[in-house]
Amino acid sequence: MTNISNLQKILKEGKFAVTGECGPPRGANTQIINKKANLLKGYVDAVNVTDNQTAIVRMSSIAASAHLIKAGCEPVMQMVVRDRNRISLQSDILGAWSLGIKNILCLSGDHQTFGSQPDALNVFDIDSMHLLRTVKNMRDEGKDMSGFNLDDPPRMFIGAAANPFADPFEYRVIRLAKKIDAGADFIQTQCIYNMDRFTKWIKLAHEEGLTEKVYILAGVTPLKSSGMAKYMKNKVAGMDVPESVIKRMEGVPKEKGAEEGIKICLETIAKLRETKGVHGIHIMAIEWEEKVAEIVQKAGLTPRPLS
Amino acid sequence: MIVGEQKPITEIIEIIAPYKQLLILGCGTCVKTCFAGGEDEVATLASMIRLAFKKDSKEIKIAEQTVERQCENEFIQEAAQNIAKNDAILSLACGAGVQAIAKRFPKVPVLPGINTTFIGIQEQHGIFTEECQGCGNCGLATFGAICPITRCSKKLLNGPCGGSQNGKCEVNANIECAWQLIIDRLTQLGQLSNLRTYIPPKNWRTSISGGPRKLIREDHII
Numbered sequence: 144m145t146n147i148s149n150l151q152k153i154l155k156e157g158k159f160a161v162t163g164e165c166g167p168p169r170g171a172n173t174q175i176i177n178k179k180a181n182l183l184k185g186y187v188d189a190v191n192v193t194d195n196q197t198a199i200v201r202m203s204s205i206a207a208s209a210h211l212i213k214a215g216c217e218p219v220m221q222m223v224v225r226d227r228n229r230i231s232l233q234s235d236i237l238g239a240w241s242l243g244i245k246n247i248l249c250l251s252g253d254h255q256t257f258g259s260q261p262d263a264l265n266v267f268d269i270d271s272m273h274l275l276r277t278v279k280n281m282r283d284e285g286k287d288m289s290g291f292n293l294d295d296p297p298r299m300f301i302g303a304a305a306n307p308f309a310d311p312f313e314y315r316v317i318r319l320a321k322k323i324d325a326g327a328d329f330i331q332t333q334c335i336y337n338m339d340r341f342t343k344w345i346k347l348a349h350e351e352g353l354t355e356k357v358y359i360l361a362g363v364t365p366l367k368s369s370g371m372a373k374y375m376k377n378k379v380a381g382m383d384v385p386e387s388v389i390k391r392m393e394g395v396p397k398e399k400g401a402e403e404g405i406k407i408c409l410e411t412i413a414k415l416r417e418t419k420g421v422h423g424i425h426i427m428a429i430e431w432e433e434k435v436a437e438i439v440q441k442a443g444l445t446p447r448p449l450s
Numbered sequence: 451m452i453v454g455e456q457k458p459i460t461e462i463i464e465i466i467a468p469y470k471q472l473l474i475l476g477c478g479t480c481v482k483t484c485f486a487g488g489e490d491e492v493a494t495l496a497s498m499i500r501l502a503f504k505k506d507s508k509e510i511k512i513a514e515q516t517v518e519r520q521c522e523n524e525f526i527q528e529a530a531q532n533i534a535k536n537d538a539i540l541s542l543a544c545g546a547g548v549q550a551i552a553k554r555f556p557k558v559p560v561l562p563g564i565n566t567t568f569i570g571i572q573e574q575h576g577i578f579t580e581e582c583q584g585c586g587n588c589g590l591a592t593f594g595a596i597c598p599i600t601r602c603s604k605k606l607l608n609g610p611c612g613g614s615q616n617g618k619c620e621v622n623a624n625i626e627c628a629w630q631l632i633i634d635r636l637t638q639l640g641q642l643s644n645l646r647t648y649i650p651p652k653n654w655r656t657s658i659s660g661g662p663r664k665l666i667r668e669d670h671i672i
Contacts, residue, residue, distance in 0.1 A: 225604070229651065251604050251611045254621045265604075272608035273651045288651070306612030314610070314633050317646060321608060325648055333612060380613035380620035 148245035149217045150189040151300040153423075154329065154358040158448045159416065160423025162219060162331070162360060163187035163435050166196060167207035176207055180214035182432040186439040187216075188447055189246055191331070191425070194221040198258025205235055209242045219302060220244045223252025228268040229277070233287050236278060240297030248302040248331060249274040253380065272325045275303055279326025303327035305359075307344035308337060308383035316347045323357045330357055331425045334364040334375070336407075337383045338414055345420045354420030361415045364427045365434060366404035369393040405438060412442045451480035451571070452544040453578045454487060454564040456495070463502055465561050466540060470509065472499075473536040474563065475529055475551065476516030477543035484578055486564045487542030489516045495542070495563065520547030526554055533558055586656030586663065592644050594635035599652070601628035607649040 153160050163183045168175040183190055190211055194204040201207075208218035220239055222232065236247070251271045255263045269277070278301050280286055285296040303322040307315055319330065335341045341361070348354050366372050369392035376384035388407065395403045408426075415421045424444075428435050439445055456462075466472055474492045482488025496512045503510045515532050517525040520543035533539055533551070538559040541548045544566040552560040568580035583600045589607075590597060599605050603621045610629030613620025617630045636642045654660065 251606065254603050254613075256621055267605040268654065269651045270604070270606045270608050271611075272648065276648070304612060309610065309612045309614050310616060310627075311610075311614075311630055311633055314645075318608075318610075321646070321648060325608075381611075381615060 146245070146298045148189065148300045150219065150246055151328070153188050153448045156448075158450075159444065160189075160358070160360060161187045161439055161444050161447065162189045162191060162423065162425045163432070164191040164193065164425070164427045164429075165207065165211065165216075165218075165432070166193045166430070167202035167204065169199065169201050171202060173210050176202075176210045177214045179432045180211050180216045183435055184215055185447060186436045186445065187426070188423075189217040189219050191219045191221055191248060191427075194223045194250070194252065195226065195258075196221075197253050198225070198255040198260070198263075200258075200260065205239050205242065205244065208239065208244045212243050217246070218244055219246040219248050221248045221250055222274065223250045224267055224269055224271060224274055225252030225255060225265050228266050229273075229288055232269070232274060233277060233281075236281065236297055236299070237293070240299065244299075246300045246302060247278055248304065249278065249327075250304055257380075271303065272321060275301060275322060275326040300328055301326050302329045302331060304333070305330045306333040306381045307335075307341050308333055309381045312340075312344070315344060316351060316353070319348055319353055319357075320351060323353060327357055329360060329422075331360045332362045333381055333383075334362045334427060335411055335415070336372075336375075336388050337385050338411065340383060342418065345418060349420040354422075358422040359420055360423040360425040361418075361421050362425045362427060363408050363411050363415075364429060365408040365431065365438060366392055366400075367431065368397070368400040368404070371404075401434075405434065405441075408438060409441055412438070412444075416442075451483055451569070452546070452566060453484045453568050453570045453580075454481045454542075454544050454566045455484075456486050456491060456542070456564050457562070459495075459498055459502065462495070462540070462563055463499065466499070466510070466538065469537040469559070471511045471513070471536045472538055472540055473513045473515060473529075473532050474499075474540045475520065475533075475542065476514075477520045477541070477547050478516050478518045481542060481544060481547075481564060482516075483572065485576075487544075491542060492516055495540075521550050523550075523554070526550060530555075583657070585652070585654070586660075587653060589652075592649065593632050594639060594641065594644070596628055596632045596635060598628050598632065601626075601631070607652060608645075 165179045192204045192208045195201055204220050208220045211218045249271050255265050281296050282298045285293050305319050372384050372389045372392045375382045474496050476492035477487045492514045496514050515529050517528050519525045533555055540561050540563045542563045548562045569582040570578050570580045573579045585599055603619050614627040619625035619627045
């Protein structure tokens with residue numbers, strides 16, 4: 144087993160990376176994972192596996208990642224600090240590595256009040272910054288948080304999230320720098336609909352020299368309808384969908400909504416490929432994995448990886 | 451102060467049901483200030499209970515007393531006689547007060563009449579906000595005197611998360627994002643550099659995570 148993940152290899156070679164996403168099932172049905180894997184295989188370099196996203200109980204991201212490996216996809220295991228304390232997080236990182244999981248995305252996690260079990264106690268023993276440093280120390284020093292020398296330490300490719308659309312805007316670049324210092328090798332951003340704001344953010348990051356220190360994968364989510372656009376704007380935390388995008392989605396007949404959504408997504412990808420400091424894209428086609436192949440092909444990003 | 455809120459009357463009626471002679475014991479410090487357990491609330495609650503029992507043709511004798519603080523022995527002793535005369539005590543103190551009474555009167559049932567909500571302040575008349583979790587290891591110097599452990603929904607030490615928009619928390623638009631407040635205040639104080647460095651994980655041993663806490667002041671033990 145090589146220590147280097149496929150995603151890391153592609154980014155290191157300076158190739159434009161493409162990642163996708165797979166939400167594990169609300170149940171133990173592995174067929175759903177295999178189905179999603181088959182839709183994504185060959186079109187993305189790695190697949191993010193969400194960790195009980197929106198605080199709804201699903202198959203664990205570790206187990207779903209292991210199933211993806213079996214199905215021939217490389218996972219990026221998401222790990223949130225909402226549900227596990229530092230003991231449990233470290234233990235699961237060791238377990239994940241032992242199962243061949245080579246990429247991790249360290250997140251805080253959606254607050255549990257968004258989910259189906261809002262009565263739950265949250266943990267937040269450490270934050271996502273601490274988790275980044277923990278995974279880095281495991282890899283680079285071979286030590287756990289207590290300083291104990293691990294026998295076969297995990298050597299993961301470490302990712303973090305950044306949201307250029309959250310506030311306060313000026314602080315977002317400082318926080319990105321902190322995440323890089325803490326251990327982030329790559330960044331996946333929130334879905335981009337407001338290209339102007341994203342451009343402003345990455346320009347600042349570039350001026351600070353941050354885009355040389357970390358690989359930035361810009362997030363895109365194809366819209367299915369004008370209803371979805373409005374839902375994303377109003378109901379999803381940290382999302383910025385400009386009025387112009389909503390108008391554009393409203394301007395086409397309902398049955399053409401999906402087509403228009405994909406068109407917008409492709410235009411965004413084209414702009415992102417021209418943007419200095421963007422090293423790849425992260426396609427979050429939410430429960431719409433069957434469209435990923437079409438998007439990647441139409442964007443001219445196949446065969447994976449581009450040589 | 452400790453902020454509390456009176457329990458719903460239906461719950462109070464339910465927990466006092468087995469008793470015939472009840473002392474409603476108020477507390478004249480924190481919970482008085484937040485209108486939950488001072489003399490006025492004791493009197494109002496007593497009337498409500500009497501009415502409710504009368505309506506159901508049930509009998510109950512209610513005594514009323516309020517002491518300065520139910521968490522201090524010298525004040526507790528002021529109520530000792532009254533406590534001895536009754537079947538049960540309905541304490542309108544915080545959880546500490548309820549337990550302080552129970553510790554000193556092993557044979558008397560002590561019931562809580564309020565829900566202790568948090569350590570906070572009266573932000574405006576009638577509006578109370580939580581400010582401190584009593585973590586036992588105060589970091590306010592770093593954060594411009596705004597506590598992220600208490601006021602950030604995710605207790606982030608290296609915030610803000612991606613859910614902060616327009617100064618509001620992703621959890622609820624009525625919650626101010628603590629990290630926006632921290633950044634604004636440190637900017638104003640010229641101390642934003644406090645946040646450029648990595649703030650390490652918190653040592654929770656001094657908090658309730660380390661088990662129930664006890665403070666021993668040798669210099670004050672008689």
